[in-house]
Structures are given as C-alpha cells and as structure tokens.
Amino acid sequence: MIFKLHIETTLQKLLEQEDTNGDKKISIEDKGPKTFDLYSETHEAYAIKGTYYLSNLLQELAIAKNGGNEYANIPLSKIEEPPVHRISRMIKTYYWNELTRFMDESGIKNLIQDTKNASLTAKNLPIYVPFDDAMAYKYYKNLETKYPIETKRLPKNITPNYVKSLNKAPGILSLKLKYHHDQIQGVPFVVPGGRFNEMYGWDSYFESIGLICDNKVDLAKAMADNFQYEIEHYGKILNANRSYYLTRTQPPFYTSLIREVFNVTQDIEWLKSHLETAIKEYETVWMTEGKRLTYNGLNRYLAEGIGITPEAEEGHYDAILKPFADQLKCTIEEYIYKYQNNELENPFLDTYFLHDRTVRESGHDTSYRIEGCCADLNLVELNVLLYKYESDFADLINDLFGGELNLNSNTYTGNFWSKKAKNRKSLINRYCWNEEKGLYVDYNHVTKEQSKFISATTFTPLWCGIASKSQAKSLVERALPLLKEKGGVAGSTKDSRGEINESRPHRQWDYPNGWAPHQMMIWKGLLNYDYNHEAQELIYRWLYMITRNAVDYNGTIPEKYDVVEATLKVYSEYGNVGTDFEYVPKGGFGWMNASFQYGISLLKKSYLNNLNDLVDPELIF
Structure with a gap:
C-alpha cells in the first residue's frame, strides 16, 4: 500500500x-x-x-x-x-550522508555558519594552511572572492606559543585536497554529529568501522588519507582540524584503521604508504622521551598547549578561577586576561590546565578517573593502542612484505616490532595489572602507584590480545559484574566516580553513562577470548537500549546514554548531542551509528528478531 x-x-x-x-x-x-x-x-x-x-x-x-x-x-x-531494519537503513542510506563533510568550496558554507565561530573577532573566517601545501593555499585564496574567509599560511615550525597566539583568531585547518576530473575536491570525512564540521581523531576510527559494515570503504579510506595528511603536515593526528588543536593529538587508532581498510581493498601500495606515515607518527609523536614516553617505557598523553583551552564554553572554569580573581579583587574576565597575557604567574593554574588539555587529548573529556592528573598517568588503554601499533607493524611486515620492509632509507623487520610489542605487553602487565583485584588499572608514573579507579577501559587489553586466558577470565568474572548495567557497560563504577553534588558535578565519561567506543572494543575483546555468551548479552543490552529509545523518541540516536536507566536522557556536562532536532534526526551520531551497524553484524538473528518486536503498539501508547 x-x-x-x-x-x-x-x-x-x-x-x-x-x-x-x-x-x-x-x-x-x-x-x-x-x-x-x-x-x-x-x-x-x-x-x-x-x-x-x-x-x-x-x-x-x-x-x-x-x-x-x-x-x-x-x-x-x-x-x-521493523525498528532494527529502519535504524540500520537510515544509518546506511541517510545518516552517513548527513555527516559527511569536505574541506573544499562545498564545505565552506557550513564552516562559515558554524556556531563555534561566534567568538571570532575577525570579520572573515581564518583558514590555516600548512607551510608547504601550495595547492591548498592557492585554492583557498581563490575562494576569498566568493566567501568571507581569509587564507593564512602556517609557519614551518609550529610552537605552543604560536598556537596560543591564534586564540584571538581561531580558525579551521585545511585537510587533504585532490584533483578529480581537473577539478580540486576535498577528500571527504565523517563528523561526529550534525553540529560538527571538523574531523575528530578517534571518532573517525569508530565511524569507519560502521562505514565498512555498510560497504562504504571508500569513505573509510578517505578518513585514513586525511589522517595521513595531518601527520605529514601538522605532525600528528589532531584532536580535530581547528587551530587550537594543533598541540593536541587523540587516541592512536591509525594502524587499526589502515588494516581494516586494506582487508577490503587489498591495495598494497596504499598500505605501504600509510605504514610509512604510521611509523613516523609512532616515532615522533609517541616515542619522544620526556614527552609522551615516560621513564618506565610506557606512554602518557601530553597536550603541549599553553594556558586556558579556548574551545571551552564561557564560564566553564569559573569555579577554578574565582578564588584567584577574588584575591586580586578583580573580575574573572580580568583575571583571565592577565593570566593569558603573562601579566601574572600562577603555577597551580599552569599545572591544572596542563592536565585539563591532556584530558581532552585522551578523548575521555571529562572523567574523574583522569581529572587533575592525566599527564601523570600511564593510561592502560593508551598503552594497549600502542601495543596494537607494534603488533600491527609486525604482522603486516611479516605477512605482506616477507618480514622486511624498506621505507625512506630505513629497514624495518617484523621481528623488530614483535620484540617491541612483547616488551610493552610485559610492561603493561607489570605496571597496570592489579593481581589482587584481577583488573587492569592506570599507573601513576609520578607517585609510582596504581589508580584505584575502576573504568570500562579495564577491558581494553582483551581487544588486542594482551591478556592471558587467566587474566581474561578474571576480567569477565570480576570486572563485568561491577560495570555491566541495563544498557551495557558503564564508563566507570559508581564507587569510583564518587559523590556528586553542587561542587562536584557529573562527568560525562563516568557512571552512569555508557559510550559506543567502549562497547565496541569490549565486544571484540570478549569474542577474541571466546566469551561468546557474554558478548552476545552485552551487544543485546546496548542494541536494545538504542532501539527502545529510537522507537520511543522519534528515531533519536544520540552521542551517549545513561546505561543504568537505559535512556538517552543524560544529565551531565555538555548535554547529549543528537537529541536536538526537528522532524527527523540530523545524521544520528557517528560512533553510535557505527556501534549499531557493528552490533547487528555480530548479534544472533533470534535476538535481532526480539528487538524488532519492540513496536508492539500496546507497549508504546
């Protein structure tokens, strides 16, 4: 009909x-x-x-x-x-398109209208171009006659002081451009949600998992190509391509992305090019002593900016700044001006903002697990990801290049990377495994103590096979009961999060909230160790929550959920992106879309049928 x-x-x-x-x-x-x-x-x-x-x-x-x-x-x-069919179809045929952006003329209109530009004092939106990208500079310069933009070339050496100087004129950073039929086009990328117009670091990896599930490997490949551009021109995979993120990276998923793209395309030359870039990122971003590499051989996040983060909402730091402003008998705004312009010294704030920026680099912004100490922590998930880099390098070189790969006058062997991975695995188990609790935890390399905070990240060693069978068994038997809730795995336990009150508000990565990247890594980790029943249960809980809320709330797919109540009504900082729309969701939310598509690819058919039964009118009247 x-x-x-x-x-x-x-x-x-x-x-x-x-x-x-x-x-x-x-x-x-x-x-x-x-x-x-x-x-x-x-x-x-x-x-x-x-x-x-x-x-x-x-x-x-x-x-x-x-x-x-x-x-x-x-x-x-x-x-x-049926709801599962509809949610999946909408993601595949509608939402991914809604979330796709280009850093070319077609995308300039969105950028000009972006609400994040409201703080601009300049009349025109700055577009910052790498020092050595002549094509991009000429391209954007030509667009200045049509749009209110101003093209600016970055210096060859980008320092934290220089990045701080851009706070008064924040702008967008160019991404990869290419020629297509004699026309310059932007290489596409997927944004986290409809209000975003920039490419975010670790979001892009999880979005790509969903894209590959939906046979959109070309878009996932494009994301990897933009990663490569960022590393080659900005020195790192950026938190996002805005000027104030130039000193900040994100959780490293690059090798995982290129492996999964290659598994589909089998393009060996493309893979070789990206391997060279990934090794460069590993060596220059992560393995520089005194920065993101700590004395014990493990790694930390370390955002290298200076001062107050310019992207924070107005008033975000008032509680921290007010006592100092009161001491000087000035307003908070006056204190910020003096502090940012080096008219006064405040070692406490210097340390506070070091950790605050580093929290944002970690992707877990924000959480009481890492607040006020992030740069002091060897986070278990970061070191898991770098183990994955080392083991990916070893596997790819051994399997595809006969055990030896020559790149840019350097020779890398699979054996070299296998030894590095083996050593990191030993260090993770030495510093981050708590035998008494039977859990993986973070290690504070300053106090030389393990963290007592229990987080969903305790499961990440399962994702890449670091845990032994006995450790995996312990995590399933001891961690899962602590973190499993009605809608999936919570970001932390309630006890670890601690009391919430007026002076100690909710943090969005903590209990009771649950996030797509945690769930996806946990599912894969459990399946790696043949905990199929547990994986199926967690996938079902998560997909039930997504489906139930989509059925009840006009198809809404938000950024995160309260997994304790299994609801999209989240009461924490920043609200819940993806819930504010009219008529039809504006693209859902990137990694939430991906978790749904990935989840239905893993869930048993009988469980999917149960989810489709959620439309019984008697239940929804």
Missing part, C-alpha cells in the same frame, strides 16, 4: 494532533490520540497507530520535503518498518 500525501497539509495536521509538546517530534511524551488516518490512492482508509509508526510517518514526510517535493509517495512498508 502506498500513500500519496500532500506534504505540508499532512505535516500540519499530524503535528497539530500528535505533537502535543510542540517540539516537532512525536515521542512517548506526547499526549495525542496516537492514531492517524491515511488514505491510499484507491481512497482506502488506513489507521497509523502508535508512537513509533507515527514518528516514522513524520520522518518520511520531512525527508520528502527536504528533497524539494510538494507530494510524497510513502509506502506502508516504510511507516511500519
């Missing part, structure tokens, strides 16, 4: 009847009759019943309207589409 509907008339009538709270969505919080009559082309009446089906109708009307149509031909099969 197909309904030919006049879009504006039907939308108005549907919203007047069913959208009782006026947010231009249809959810379980609306108090309408939850039934709406449609008429087929043969004038046959059909009643659309229930929150889920009505919200699907609303979404299909909006999609048709966004396509510039006056009328919509909507089949009943899309209105009454």
